Amino acid sequence: MQRDALVAALSQRLGERGLLREPDDMTRYVADWAGDRLGMPLAVARPASTEEVIATVRLCRDHGVPMVPQGGHSGLVAGALPAADGGELVISLERMNRIRAIDPISFTMAVDAGCILESVKQAAAEHECEFPLALGAQGSCQIGGNIATNAGGLNVLRYGMMRQLVLGLEVVLPDGRLWDGMTALHKDNRGYALKQLFLGSEGTLGIVTGAVLKLTPRATQTRTALLGLDSLEAVIELYGLARCDCSDLLSAFELIPRRCIELAMEATSTLSDPMDHSYPWYVLLEVSASGPLDLGAMLEHLLEQGMERGLVLDGALAASEVQSRQLWQFRESMLEGQRRRGEHLRTDISVPISAIPAFVEEASRSVMEASPECEIIAYGHVGDGNLHFNVLPPPAMPEAEKRAHLHALEERLFEVLDGFVGSISAEHGIGRTKQSAYLARLSPVERELAEGIKALFDPDGLMNPGRILPPRG
C-alpha cells in the first residue's frame, strides 16, 4: 500500500521528531483559528530544513500522496486543514524557525518560513528596524503562511500586504525541485514575476521554505486616537483628510461600529465607554514615525480640522503607550465578543473606498430584509476598502438552522457586492470555504489561466489539492 510505504520511508528520513502518526499527537494540526476541522491526516511531517522538505515532497510525489503545507493554523478559509478522507500528509514548517540573517543597512532580513511573525518582529526591533505586518494572530501565525495567503492586517494602508514586504523567496516545487529566489534586492526586473505568483497561492504551487523580508525603520513615536462620528460618509471624508494631513504617516484607520464597542465592553469587563456619549461609528486611528517629527501637533491639526468640518464629534487621545494599548483593546476585545456569540457569518470583502457607505447601506438592507432579527456588525480597514461585514444570526434561531441561514445571507451579501465590483475575499483567501463563491464569479478565461498555472506547477495535482481550485477530475 502506497500510504504505508510513504509513512515508513518518511519515518526513516525524518526521524522520530520529524513524523507524527498518533492521533493524539496530530490533534493540533487538524483545526484552525476559526474552529474549522475536516479530518485527520495520514501523518504530520515536521521537516527541520529545506533539504528535509525536499525529501518529504519527493517521497510524496513518488508515492502519489497529496500534501498539505501548514503554518500556524490561523487561516480562516480551511486552506491548510487536512481533508476528511484521511489521505493527505500534513507538512508543518514549525521546526524551520531560524532567523537566517538580518541586514539593517539594507533593511532586509532572511528567515525560515516557519518563523512566527511575532519573533520576526522582535528580531527586527533588536536591530532598530521594524517588520510592519501586524495581525491579530501574530503570536502564532508563521511567515510561510503569511506569504501563502498574502496576509494583510492592520497596517496595509501604510506598508502594503505581504506581497509588498517580500523581496526574496525559496520554494520547494511539487516535484521536489528547489526554486531559489532568495535575493535581497529591492528592485529586480528579470523575467516573469514567479515570486508574485507564489505569494497568495495558498500552498497550491509549492511549499515556501524561506524568504527575504523588507524592513522599515522602527517607529520611535506613535499617537493613537479613538474618534466618534455620526455617519459613514463622515468616516470616509475624515479618511481623505487624514491621508492628506498626515502625509504617509497614517498607519491605521480602523472603522468600528457602536455595536462592536459594546461587544468589546461585554467581553472585557475592565473596558468602559470611551466617551461621554455614544456614536454610531468610531474610528481608531494611529500615526507613527521614526524621526524627530512632531506627531502630536500633526494629529492635533487633523482633529481640529475634523471637528471644524463637523466630521469628528468627540475623541479620546492616548497620552501614553498604556492608554494607546487600551484603545486598541476595543479592537481586540470586540473580536472576542463576537466569538462568544457562537456561529456567525464572517466575511472579508472589499469595495472601492468611496463606495463603503453605499455598500453598507445596500448590503444591510438586503440582509435585514431576509433576516429581520439578525444583527449586522460591519467593521474593517477603511483605507483598504476592506470590511468585515459580519452577521450574528437571530438569537432565537435553533442551532441546526443557523448554518443554512447564514449561508443564504452570505449569498445575498455577495450579490450586492457584485454590483459594486468588489471582492469576496480581500485578505483571507479562497481555501475551501470561499471556493464555490469564487468559482461562481470566475470568468472562463481567468479559470482557464488559473487551471493552466496550477497544472504547470503541479502536474500531478498533489500540492494542497482542492484549495482555491477544485481538484482535477
Added chain:
Amino acid sequence: MQRDALVAALSQRLGERGLLREPDDMTRYVADWAGDRLGMPLAVARPASTEEVIATVRLCRDHGVPMVPQGGHSGLVAGALPAADGGELVISLERMNRIRAIDPISFTMAVDAGCILESVKQAAAEHECEFPLALGAQGSCQIGGNIATNAGGLNVLRYGMMRQLVLGLEVVLPDGRLWDGMTALHKDNRGYALKQLFLGSEGTLGIVTGAVLKLTPRATQTRTALLGLDSLEAVIELYGLARCDCSDLLSAFELIPRRCIELAMEATSTLSDPMDHSYPWYVLLEVSASGPLDLGAMLEHLLEQGMERGLVLDGALAASEVQSRQLWQFRESMLEGQRRRGEHLRTDISVPISAIPAFVEEASRSVMEASPECEIIAYGHVGDGNLHFNVLPPPAMPEAEKRAHLHALEERLFEVLDGFVGSISAEHGIGRTKQSAYLARLSPVERELAEGIKALFDPDGLMNPGRILPPRG
C-alpha cells in the same frame, strides 16, 4: 499571402488613421530612446479602443503574424522594437489615451494604457492627488509601457515600482480574449496573482489596454538638498540615517559621482559647481509631504546629524522650487553629458544596499584591469540598491572596436555582480538586449516555469516573440 491578407483586413477594420503602411509614416515606431533600431514592421496598427485591439489581435492570430505592442518608445532593452525580418505588426496604443475615471476619495484612477505618464500625473494633480511614478521619460512614456516593464524611477524608495501602483488591469490576451481585472480595490486575495504576472512581462503575455492606478495625496511641500560626501561608506550610512530621521517621507536619495557633476556642467553651461569644494560623491536627497509637518526642521535635523557624524561634508539646500529644480538639473544634465560621449556601456544592476561600496570597488577594479583607459560612471538609486554602473570607452578607441570592447567589460561586470547575488536588470527589463546575459544565469527550473507560462498564455508564440525568452524552436 498571409501578410498581405492581414494588412488588407486590418486596413478595413481600423481605417486610415488606424493603420500605417508607408515607411515614412512608420519611422518613429522603429527606434527607441537609446537609439536602438532593428528593422521595419509589416505595418503599424493604431487601435483607438479595446475592441479595436481585440480585433487586431484576432486578425494577427488568424493570419499567424507576430505582434509587437508598443508604448512611448522609451524602453532601453529593445523590447518593443520591430524585428529585423520585417514580418511583425507593431500595435501602438498611442490613440488610447483617455483618462477613464478619477476617484480622489478612493485614491484611484482608471486610464487607457496609451496615456502618457505626464498627463496621468497632471490629471491626478487636478484632483489634489499624485501619481508618484517619476521617470526621466515621463513626458513621452505610456502607462501601458510602464506596466509592461514594471517601471521604477526616482521615487521607488518611497512609493515602490509600478507593480505597487497598479490596482486593476485590462489585458487583451494573445488569442484575442479579454482578461478583465479592472477593479479599483486596494486589497483582493482571490486566486492566483495573474495581474502581477502581466506586470513586467514586457508585452509577451498580452497587451495591456487599461489600468486602475493607485494615487497618493499630492505633496504640498518638498525640500531638496545636494550633499557632498567623501566615500560610498558614508553615503550608505547617511542613507540609513535619512530613512530613520525622515520616517517614510524620504522620496529620493540619488547617488551622483563627481564625474557626473562635471558631465552635467559640460552639458548645461548655466550650471556651476554646486559647492566651494569638490567631493568624490554627492547625494541628491528629497523629502516631501502633503500635510502641515515641518519638513524644513526635519531635514535640518538630518543634516546636522550627518555633519556631526562626519558623513556630510558640505551641502546645498534648495530654498525655493526654482533652486530645487536647479539641483535636479544636475541629475538630468549628467545623462545628456553621457549621451554626448557617444556609445558607452549602460547597465542597470542591483545589489543589496549594504553591498554597494564593496561592489563598486570590486567591479571598478575588474573593469579597469581590462580597460585601464576607460572611464567608470556609477550613479543610481541608493535606496533601491540600484546602480547605473556605466562605462565610457577609452577616448582614443576606434569606433569599430567599441561595441565588442564594451560587451567584454559588461561580461566582467556581471561576473562580479554574480558574486554579490545581484540582478543584471533592476528596472529596464530583459527585452532583447539583456537576453543572453539573462539566459546564461537562469536556472533550469526557472527557465522551465517561465517557458511554461509563456506557452500557457501564448501557445502560438505570436505575442512579442523573442523578447525575454528566445522564440520557440
